[in-house]
Amino acid sequence: MKTSAVFSAALSLVALVSPSAAKSTTALLTPPQVFKNTNLVHVISVEKNYVKENVNVLIENISKEPQDEYYLPFTADQVSRLGGVEVKDRKDASAGPFSTQTVELDPESDTLYLRIQLPTPLKAGVQQTLGITYYFLDAYKPLPASIKQDDIQFLAYSFSAYLPSAYATLKQKTEVKFPSSTIPDYTRLPGSGDVKEFPQKQGSKLTYGPFTEQPAGAVEPVQVRFEFNKPVTHISELQRDIEVSHWGGNVAFEERYTLYHHGANLSSLFNRVKWTQANYYNPTTHALKELKFPLRIGSADPYYTDVIGNVSTSRFRSNKREALLEIKPRYPIFGGWKYPFTIGWNSDAKNFVRATASGGYVLNVPFLEGPKQVEGVEYENVRVRVVLPEGAENVKYHTTIPEISITDASVVIHQTFLDTIGRTALIIKARNLVDDFRERELVVSYDLPLAARLRKPLVVFGSALVVFVSTWVLGSLDFSFSSKRK
Amino acid sequence: MDSSLHEVWQAASGRPFVPTIGKDSQFFVAFTLLLIGLLLSGAFALNRSFASIPVLGVPASLAIAFGVVYMFCAVGVYV
Incomplete structure (x- = not known):
């Protein structure tokens, strides 16, 4: 009894200590801050029953060493629905698709990273334009969740107005393309500069931004609700x-x-x-x-x-x-x-x-x-x-x-x-x-x-031949009753 | 993954795979071979001697063998 009490006390002490320990390790388990995103355009297409996202980003190596690994963060839930990732150099089509891999840097964090391997290391101070395309399946939530047989269907999609990035981003904007111009609800954000309010609506497109400099990991949750009277x-x-x-x-x-x-x-x-x-x-x-x-x-x-x-x-x-x-x-x-x-x-x-x-x-x-x-x-x-x-x-x-x-x-x-x-x-x-x-x-x-x-x-030849030989062998055997006793 | 395979495919552009017996003649060939096999088997049944095995049994087996394979294909089970 006494032993178990001591043991549980020790456990609770560990539980009290561990969050701070985890925090200190998390700081070490994030991608090194060797890049900055100079300019980023995030295009989200909800025109089909999956989400296609296209990120065009001008990256710059701000470290003193050449770098060849660029990281893009996703939540564990997003990774389970993420597919078709392709990364290309926007200015050099011959470079081919870059190698990508999903990696877990911090086992205690919900964030996983897409590690993009640059084919040639980017020298210090040099810029490169990446075109990153990926898809999210099962991305929408019907709103309302149940409708009549002849009603019109609306879907809702939640995302971040800032692209979640492992690096600081100087300038960015997010465009959302819809299947039609019927977008009854969308999150409004305070504008900057001449624009009073984001997003700006042009036909079937919403544009959040351009936003000013955002630190690494900055997010701004927004939701859009749009007409999608087609099967999902x-x-x-x-x-x-x-x-x-x-x-x-x-x-x-x-x-x-x-x-x-x-x-x-x-x-x-x-x-x-x-x-x-x-x-x-x-x-x-x-x-x-x-x-x-x-x-x-x-x-x-x-x-x-x-x-x-x-x-x-x-x-x-x-x-x-x-x-x-x-x-x-x-x-x-x-x-x-x-x-x-x-x-x-x-x-x-x-x-x-x-x-x-x-x-x-x-x-x-x-x-x-x-x-x-x-x-x-x-x-x-x-x-x-x-x-x-x-x-x-x-x-x-x-x-x-x-x-x-x-x-x-x-x-x-x-x-x-x-x-x-x-x-x-x-x-x-x-x-x-x-x-x-x-x-x-x-x-x-x-x-x-x-x-x-x-x-x-x-195989069929062998089987047939076996039948013929067996027929001959069996046919040549004499099964008649002997006549010697007569 | 072997990325050179696309070039292998391109290089082989002049050599599409064409089977010995085309799809249209599979049933005719199969039926003929099986009929020959049946007739030879009948002849073997009438004269069951050791000499009949190479003379009738082996050709019958060959006809049945290829006839069976082509009849499978002719009825849509592409083996």
Whole structure:
């Protein structure tokens, strides 16, 4: 009893001491103040059902040493929804996308950092213009949270009028682009200079700033509420299979979607009669009623199924100019509703597979080929599986999807029809992608030895031959009763 | 990730993969091969001798082997 009392007293003492200890370490666990942002333009686009942010910043190395690491802070919640980060030099397109990585400098802090690796260290006193693009998924809150079936949907988005930065910023402004000019509510801030109040509204654009010098870590929370009478399509899981067949000269695609509508819920029960009536006089709705998949020219044999079976409400236009698959879900999808479905199609291998000079093969397919909607589509988890022919080896891949979005890549064995050892399958998992990355390519190279190519017919040949030999052996055995005793 | 693969793809632009048997003729080839296999099997059944194995059994097995693979492809299961 006494011991436990002493122990708890010691614990409470530690608890009293630790906040100050944590504070002192936090100061050490922030990025070194080696840069300043001379000029920063932050463009937030809420035009689609995900948020696209573009930061153009003129950075200057204020230390005495060359520096090659620039940090951008995010909260842990933002990092879980952050995707598609790409950083480029605005003045030198040939420099290519810079390498980025999410790092945790202080384990006790909620702040994580995006570490941007500059390809060449920036010398002391020298400036460079960075163009940083990233996306936030699941960014909006419907306000009101539930509406009637024929009401107009409004979304709210919260952000900081100052870009949260690890460095002091001399001058900055934040522009917010909306899908329409109907922006009923937005936070107003006191202006500076000639401007009395921020933001300034020009059509479907709000501009906060320009702001004067702000210290590192400065934030100014603001919220905007805007009309978005379109579906907020969120795909929580996309499983995309690409199956290469050398015997059939075919590349088969299959995509399994788990789709949600993250917009405002219905405040009353769904009314089918009202829905049918509304379709005649008011075609704009916040419900999802159609998805369009522009496939590669030459795609054929499409199918569209869900948990019940084949869904007949689809149309496929295929000609020399396009291959457009239009599907209508079994029911209109309103806020909070879910619709899992599967689509698939075939294409000739010559459109995607080429033979290399070294005797191997190279496959080039789009990493994502999901729906192309005006309002955009966001993908939380994407798993692309490239099933190569049985016996394929020496598998290498390259994709133009931002490297930071790829969470895992592995080569496994996938067993299916007429396989003996199973087919080589490359599985790539990615997180937080949007439909802007449609058509980003995935290139896979592999070798296929002759023995592996002939494995399937050889196995059937062997089995058939065994049947013939067995028939002969069994046929030549004499099972008749001996006549010697007669 | 191997960033040189895009160049490999570009370099192979003149060599698209074309299968030995095109999609349009898969069913005909498969059906013919399976029919030959069936007929040879029938002939083997009528004359079950050791000599029939190389003369009838092996060609029948070969016809069935390639016929099965192409019939899988012809019905849409691209193996």
